[in-house]
Amino acid sequence: MQTSDLKKAGLKATLPRMKILNFLESSRVRHMSAEEVYKAMLEAGEDVGLATIYRVLTQFETAGLVTRHHFEEGHSVFELNLGEHHDHIVCVKCGHIEEFFDPTIEERQHKIAEEKGFDMTDHALYIYGICAQCKKEA
């Protein structure tokens, strides 16, 4: 990451913002709550206040750097945007998440929004189920 990435997004390049963006880019976990980001960063020795994590993640979302998801857990989950849009299939047993992209569905969604007279701004598709691993273990 670079300070220029933040500036391009219209955000001042402050230390906490750099640290958070940095952390998201280096994290192998792609979907995290604000709390999880906070704790993981603490463990990594980066002490950024929880309120700041919330504020910055919301700014990142507005700037399009990050996507906020509302899974079924009662809190927001954030994911760094890596360019390509995709949807999610979530295991209701173990929380395992896989991503997919389906052009047919995308196209139908646009058509539906159009038919209903909406200007689509966003969309979210979540498939819930039991993953292969959990099926085996059951």
Added chain:
Amino acid sequence: MQTSDLKKAGLKATLPRMKILNFLESSRVRHMSAEEVYKAMLEAGEDVGLATIYRVLTQFETAGLVTRHHFEEGHSVFELNLGEHHDHIVCVKCGHIEEFFDPTIEERQHKIAEEKGFDMTDHALYIYGICAQCKKEA
């Protein structure tokens, strides 16, 4: 509604549960938060505790009488099940909700779950946008 509806769902037919089911069936608003149900029932003279509303709506969800949605507002929204599955397109300006059903999307979803090795238990598709009315007003 009948006490038998609750019994069929495996729930004891208590007065609060009857009142809530009754209320949902008679409400013209189809998507409501627990808080909204609570307040609307109060105004209608039905005093059921908020904690009970939460408990009962969760039980109804488990029993399949009701569906819980996670829109972008940070709280759960409940909808009485009327048989046919459908998805939602939500106006991000005024909160207006329309429902739709698209067989092509449904089919693709099943196929995707299968490909990924999941047993699909549920799925949720939300399209967000600006509705025709709000576009006019802007």
Added chain:
DNA sequence: AAACGGAATGAGAATTTTTCGCATCTTGAG
């Protein structure tokens, strides 16, 4: 129809998640 046991309710306390207020500190412009 009276009695009983287990489950359900109500009210408020407690949790959890997220936002706010404000004093202090940084960033970026000049």
Added chain:
DNA sequence: CTCAAGATGCGAAAAATTCTCATTCCGTTT
């Protein structure tokens, strides 16, 4: 280097939801 605007940190405050536990209700058994 200086300064103002904006950002951060911390704790308080909100908002959403769950929990605790004493009391009440439901359905079954006498």
